[in-house]
C-alpha cells in the first residue's frame with residue numbers, strides 16, 4: 001500500500017522500464033470485454049492488430065470509455081490481481097455536458113451566462129460519472145470558436161475569451177469540488193491544447209495558423225483559466241499550430257504549459273494524435289512520432305501504440321533519457337494518488353449509487369433549469385409567451401416528438417430518457433388544450449400538406465420544432481452551409497406562403513434544435529417568434545414548454561454570432577477596426593472594409609437575447625474619467641424591469657481601447673452580471689473597472705498596459721450599447 005508520494009517515488013524506482021512505459025499508455029474499454037467464463041481475455045480489435053500480449057492489459061496506466069460500475073469493478077479487480085506492483089488502473093471518459101442526465105450542449109449552457117449553474121451541472125455530472133467508476137473527464141473543452149462551419153462549435157463556449165475563461169473555471173470547480181478524494185468528484189482535463197477551434201475554413205482537423213499576438217489575446221486564456229482553477233490534466237489537440245502539430249509541439253507544452261504556466265499534471269494526447277504525427281508529415285514513422293511526442297512532453301498516448309512499441313528502444317539508444325519517462329510516470333501516479341486510488345482502487349465504483357443518482361429527480365430538475373436558461377429568444381412580435389387556455393396548439397417537425405436532442409457528446413445519455421417537446425407540452429399545457437402533433441413534415445404529399453394547413457389554420461399557435469439532425473454536429477461534422485435541412489426549409493416556406501396568401505394570422509413559433517449558428521435572415525423576416533433551443537438535453541422538452549408557456553422568462557444571450565451568411569465566416573464581435581471601417585449610415589459606401597451583399601455585423605450579435613419583459617438602464621455614472629496605475633474606477637447605474645414579467649437581464653460591460661501600440665478590438669467584454677428583477681423592480685448595479693481590464697498581451701504573451709483613452713459601454717448586447725464615458729489611463 002502506497003501511503004505517501006515518497007513511497008510512490010520509491011515504487012517508480014522498482015518498476016522496470018517496460019512497466020513504466022505501460023503506465024504512459026491508455027487503451028479503450030473494449031479491450032477488457034471479459035468472456036463470461038473465467039479465463040484469459042481475448043485481445044481484440046486494434047490491440048490484436050498491434051499484437052499486444054494479454055499481460056499488457058494489466059500494466060497500462062489508464063483506460064477510456066468504461067461506462068458502468070460493475071464493469072469497472074471487474075476490470076480493476078482482475079487488473080490488480082495481475083499487476084506486480086498493485087498500481088490501480090485509472091478510468092477516463094468524455095463527460096462533456098452530463099453523464100446520464102444530459103445538460104445542454106456547452107455552447108447552449110454558455111448562453112445562460114450563469115456560471116454558478118454551469119458549475120452545479122458539472123457537480124451533477126461528476127456525481128453520476130464517479131459512481132460508474134470514472135476518475136477523470138476529458139472536459140472542459142476551452143477552444144475559442146469564431147467559425148460556425150466547425151462541427152465542434154457545439155462543444156465550445158463560443159467566441160469570447162472572458163466567457164471561455166469563466167466557463168472553463170466553472171466546469172473544473174464543478175467536476176473537482178474541493179477534494180479529489182471525495183467519491184462525488186472527478187479530475188478535469190482541459191482540452192484541446194491549443195487553438196483547435198481556429199481550424200482553417202472551419203474544416204475539421206484542419207491547419208491552424210495564428211500570430212502569437214492573436215493566440216495570446218484570444219485563444220490561450222480559456223485553457224489557462226481551467227488550469228488556474230486546478231484542472232489536473234491537459235489534452236493536446238489534433239491540429240498543427242504554425243506548422244507544428246500540437247501533439248509534438250514543444251513551444252506549447254514545454255514553453256507555455258510547463259515553464260510559463262507551471263502546469264504539473266499529466267499531458268495526454270488526443271485519440272491517436274501521436275500516430276497522426278506521421279500523417280501530418282512531422283514524423284517519418286511511429287518511432288519518430290513517439291520520440292517527438294515524448295520530447296515535446298506528452299505523458300500519455302491515447303490508444304495508438306507508438307509509445308508501447310518504441311519508447312524502450314529510444315531509451316536504450318539514449319535518444320530519450322529514462323528520466324523523461326520517470327517524470328511522466330510520476331505525474332500519472334501523482335494523479336492516481338491524489339484521486340485516492342492507491343488507498344482504495346474501488347473508491348469510485350458504486351453500483352447502488354448508479355441506481356440512486358443516475359437521472360434522479362434532483363438532477364433532472366437542474367438539467368431542466370439550465371436548459372431553459374440556455375435558450376435564446378431571437379424574435380418575438382408578441383406571439384410568446386403562448387396565451388393561457390388556448391383551445392388548440394399544433395406542433396410540427398422532426399423534433400416534435402424526438403428524444404434525439406442530446407448533442408453528440410452525450411455520454412451515457414439516452415434518447416429514451418429524454419423529455420420530448422411533445423411530452424413537455426402535454427405535461428405543461430392545460431388539460432383542455434388540444435395538441436396536434438405532426439413529426440413528419442419533410443417530403444410529404446400535397447394531401448398531407450393540406451391536412452396540416454387546415455390544422456394550423458384552426459390552431460391558436462403552431463410550433464415548428466426543427467433543426468439540424470445530431471449527426472450534423474460534433475466531431476468530424478463540419479458543414480459548408482449554415483442552413484436548416486432543405487426539406488424542413490422547403491416545408492416552412494411553403495407553409496408561410498400559403499398562410500400569407502390566405503391572409504391567415506401567422507401564429508408561428510420556430511424552435512431550433514441545432515449545434516451551431518444558422519443563417520436565419522428569412523426566418524427573422526417571416527416568422528413572428530424564434531427560440532434557439534440548441535440541443536437542450538434530457539429535460540429539453542420540459543424546458544421548451546417552460547419557455548413557450550411563460551413559466552420561465554427567457555434570459556439566454558448568444559455567446560457566438562449568428563451571421564447573415566456563411567460567407568461572413570469567421571465572424572466575431574471583437575474584431576479590429578481596419579483602416580477603412582464601413583460607415584454605418586446608409587450612404588453610398590465607397591472603398592471600405594465591407595461586402596457588397598451583406599453587412600459586416602451579425603444578424604444576431606454576441607450578447608443578444610430577448611426577454612418577455614423590458615429592461616431600462618438609468619442613472620449611468622462613471623465615477624472617474626481618469627485613473628493612474630494602481631487605481632480602480634466604478635461604473636454605477638440602475639436597472640429597471642419596466643415590463644410585466646419577472647426576468648433576468650445579463651448586463652454587459654464593454655471597453656474599447658481607442659489606440660495602442662497594437663491594434664485593439666473595436667469592443668471587448670470585460671465583465672457582466674446576471675440580474676433578476678420582478679416587474680417594476682429597480683436595482684442599483686456597479687461594475688468595478690480595474691487596470692487588469694485595460695491590459696492586453698504582446699506577441700510574447702507579456703502583459704501590456706499603455707496610457708490612453710478607453711471608451712466604456714454598458715450593453716444589453718454587443719450591439720445594444722450605452723455610452724458611459726471615456727476613461728483616461730495615465731501611467
Ligand code: GLC
Nearest residue numbers: 064094138191192270271475
Ligand atoms: C476524441 C476527441 C476528444 C475526446 C477523445 C476521447 O477524438 O477529440 O475531445 O476526449 O477523442 O474520446
